[in-house]
Amino acid sequence: MNDERNLLPYWLSAPGTLAMLAFVALPLVLTLGLSLYPFVPGTGVGEGLTATHYLDIARDEYFHTIFARTFGMALLVTAICVLIGVPEAYVLSRLSPRWRAASMVVVLGPLLISVVVRTLGWALLLGNEGVINKALLALGLISEPIKMMFTFTGVVVALVHVLVPFMVLAVWASLQKLDAATEQAAASLGAGPPTVLARIVFPQVIPGVLSGGLIVFALAASAFATPAIIGGRRLKVVPTTIYDEFLGNLNWPLGAALAAVLLVIVLAVSLGANRFVERRWKQVFQ
Amino acid sequence: MNHKLSGNRWPLRAFHAAFVVFMLAPLLVVVLVSFTDKGYIALPFDGASWRWYRAILAAPDFIDAFWRSLALGAAAATLATVLAVPAGMAIAWHRFAGRDALLGLLLSPLMVPHVVLGIALLRFLTQIGASGSWWGLTAAHTVIVLPYVLRLVVAAATGFDRSVAQAAQSLGASGWTVFRRVELPLIVPGVAGGWLIAFINSFDELTMSIFVASAATQTLPVRMYNHIAHTIDPLLASVSTVLIVLTLAVMLVLDRFYGLDRVLSGKA
Numbered sequence: 001m002n003d004e005r006n007l008l009p010y011w012l013s014a015p016g017t018l019a020m021l022a023f024v025a026l027p028l029v030l031t032l033g034l035s036l037y038p039f040v041p042g043t044g045v046g047e048g049l050t051a052t053h054y055l056d057i058a059r060d061e062y063f064h065t066i067f068a069r070t071f072g073m074a075l076l077v078t079a080i081c082v083l084i085g086v087p088e089a090y091v092l093s094r095l096s097p098r099w100r101a102a103s104m105v106v107v108l109g110p111l112l113i114s115v116v117v118r119t120l121g122w123a124l125l126l127g128n129e130g131v132i133n134k135a136l137l138a139l140g141l142i143s144e145p146i147k148m149m150f151t152f153t154g155v156v157v158a159l160v161h162v163l164v165p166f167m168v169l170a171v172w173a174s175l176q177k178l179d180a181a182t183e184q185a186a187a188s189l190g191a192g193p194p195t196v197l198a199r200i201v202f203p204q205v206i207p208g209v210l211s212g213g214l215i216v217f218a219l220a221a222s223a224f225a226t227p228a229i230i231g232g233r234r235l236k237v238v239p240t241t242i243y244d245e246f247l248g249n250l251n252w253p254l255g256a257a258l259a260a261v262l263l264v265i266v267l268a269v270s271l272g273a274n275r276f277v278e279r280r281w282k283q284v285f286q
Numbered sequence: 287m288n289h290k291l292s293g294n295r296w297p298l299r300a301f302h303a304a305f306v307v308f309m310l311a312p313l314l315v316v317v318l319v320s321f322t323d324k325g326y327i328a329l330p331f332d333g334a335s336w337r338w339y340r341a342i343l344a345a346p347d348f349i350d351a352f353w354r355s356l357a358l359g360a361a362a363a364t365l366a367t368v369l370a371v372p373a374g375m376a377i378a379w380h381r382f383a384g385r386d387a388l389l390g391l392l393l394s395p396l397m398v399p400h401v402v403l404g405i406a407l408l409r410f411l412t413q414i415g416a417s418g419s420w421w422g423l424t425a426a427h428t429v430i431v432l433p434y435v436l437r438l439v440v441a442a443a444t445g446f447d448r449s450v451a452q453a454a455q456s457l458g459a460s461g462w463t464v465f466r467r468v469e470l471p472l473i474v475p476g477v478a479g480g481w482l483i484a485f486i487n488s489f490d491e492l493t494m495s496i497f498v499a500s501a502a503t504q505t506l507p508v509r510m511y512n513h514i515a516h517t518i519d520p521l522l523a524s525v526s527t528v529l530i531v532l533t534l535a536v537m538l539v540l541d542r543f544y545g546l547d548r549v550l551s552g553k554a
Contacts, residue, residue, distance in 0.1 A: 221399070
């Protein structure tokens, strides 16, 4: 093959690469730079370099609370998504083809509907005048409305709804790779259905659970619309704080520093977990 | 994996039913509320009416934002496809130095929180004097939806038999002819699915657009978010219902031709 042929893949991917460098990589690097400038109230970005915003984030109780809430929320949402998403993926694999097709649309379809619409639905369900409270009051189960809007629980429930399809999707994909013969072999050797599930099926879908969990965790930690609408002003998370610093206080350097910290944590968790999954896969399938 | 749920599996059936209710409840509530004849959110309500659908027609800012989101989605998906098809073919069919790094770079918007991309692009576009511009918004949407097209193009291109292209070449077809008459037709289904997924992701995108869109270039999700931040009224429910119905149509097309699970996990 001549040189022209060897350069072909580079030419083919050059336009996409340039777009990514110009509109993703460069802006991110500039944001990192922005986070090192001092903030001057009124004019915005000052002169000189400073680490003051990072020191503020590291020292200030206010930011600790916000980061702890964000990642605590993301962990809880991920755990609930594993608890309900894994069994749901398993049920889907056991349905007759017709029911499965219909159920797939119900379970995965919401991913295509705007998060604003889905969160609006939860706002209508969870409010003091909302459907859930009205129903419970009418049934006489409670005497006064339970507060669910603007609470941690409310945000977690809505986020689980927004993100659980990713978990079902990931586990479903690894269930597809499962060899039915392994289950039959276990059953023929006398294992009951619970044993087959626990000892044969579940170990084989763990990679799917981990990759689904990773997606859910990263998206939960960076979710904006749902915490903003259901959580409101008082229940701040990192993304809503970045929004307030940028568009409310016009403190762009602090907003950029918060964004840099969020990005580093999310990337570290994602890449770390990815490496872990890859290592496990190697051990299992060598 | 082909056995059906048998009768003694009723706990699984009950779980499935509860899961389906959980997934549908918020969407059904939105649809129900949109038919109220009251001036506020009320459930249950007495009289059903089209009042809040007529109200959409009297809300030009929502209608403008809808058309803007539609145009933005189409432009971003088309640009992303134009960039992703050649890159996807290079990644699927060639082994070259830096291939993994290139794939990582092209998929990187999937890993970066949209709020971070949003402020990064706001700052960048401000510095180059393009903040609030239509082309800046289009460029931003193009890069964030490119990974969705790329995954499906790579999956489609990896799946097909390269000997077909080699046969055409050995029979004297030029590189361009091989691409146009042999390779492209074989990956068109992947490309079309990728375009549609990219379009939907652009159309739905809120978090990055909040920062990048100006008052004059508000997309529909941004317009709706700003409305919710102010007040929640049945107008939002009727607009949302229109979106749910339109999305349902796209969903059925995707499911019919590709399978929702395959197209959503990037394997169609």
